[in-house]
Amino acid sequence: MSLTKPLQPYAVTTSRVLYWFNRTNRIIFNYEVPKPRSIIFTERGISMWGACYPSESKSGPMWWDLKVMRTFPTFVSFIECLTHEMVHAHCYWYATEEFIQPGHRGHGKTFFGWRPRLAEYGIHLSGRMLSPEKSKSNTEMMKIKLS
Ligand SMILES: [Zn+2]
Numbered sequence: 001m002s003l004t005k006p007l008q009p010y011a012v013t014t015s016r017v018l019y020w021f022n023r024t025n026r027i028i029f030n031y032e033v034p035k036p037r038s039i040i041f042t043e044r045g046i047s048m049w050g051a052c053y054p055s056e057s058k059s060g061p062m063w064w065d066l067k068v069m070r071t072f073p074t075f076v077s078f079i080e081c082l083t084h085e086m087v088h089a090h091c092y093w094y095a096t097e098e099f100i101q102p103g104h105r106g107h108g109k110t111f112f113g114w115r116p117r118l119a120e121y122g123i124h125l126s127g128r129m130l131s132p133e134k135s136k137s138n139t140e141m142m143k144i145k146l147s
Contacts, residue, residue, distance in 0.1 A: 010075040012068055014039055017082065021066075024083055027146055028121060033086045034093055036066035043070060049081040052088035056100055064089045079144055083123050087114045121145045 017039050025033050051067040066085055072078040088106050092099045095110040107127040115125045122144040 007074050010072045010078045012041070012070055012072060012078060017066070017068065020079060020082055021086070023146060024079070024086065028083065028117060028123075029086060029090060032094075033090050034062075034064070036089070037063040038065045040065055040067045041070045042067055049077070050085045052085040052092065052106070054089070054092045054099070062093065062096075064092060076144055079146075080123055080126070083118055084125060087111055087118075087125065090114070 021033075021035070025031055049069055049072070053065040053067060055061065055063045066082075066089075068078075068081060068085075072081065088099075088111065091106060091108075091110045098108055098110050099106055101108065112125070112127070118125045
C-alpha cells in the first residue's frame with residue numbers, strides 16, 4: 001500500500017514526530033533506533049531541516065536529541081528528514097567509532113548503507129538535509145510506502 005499525501009506544508013507536532021518515529025522504527029529499522037531524549041523544534045530559516053545531536057560521550061550514558069523544523073514543505077520531506085536523522089542515531093548507537101570520526105559529519109559508509117533499505121519504501125537518503133528552498137523533494141517525491 002502506498003501512502004500519498006498532498007503537496008502542501010506539513011505542520012510538525014511532538015505527537016506526529018513520535019507517531020512517525022514509532023511507525024518507521026517498526027517498518028524500516030526493526031525497532032533498533034533508540035527513542036530521542038528530546039524533540040527540539042526550530043523555526044524556518046535555519047539552513048538545515050533537522051539534526052541528530054548525540055551525547056558523544058564515551059563514558060556517560062548514550063542519548064540523542066532530535067531537532068526538526070516546525071513546518072516542512074511537504075509530508076514526504078518531513079519523513080525524509082526524520083528517517084535521515086534516525087539513520088544517524090542508528091549509526092551512532094551501533095557504529096559509534098565511525099560516527100564520531102571527524103570530517104564526514106556522520107555521512108559515511110555505514111550511513112549510506114541504509115540507502116537501499118530506505119529506497120524500498122520510496123524514501124531518498126541524501127547526504128545533505130538541505131533547506132526546503134533548495135530541495136527537490138517537494139516536487140519529486142510524492143509517494144512513500146509505510147503501511
Ligand atoms: Zn545528516
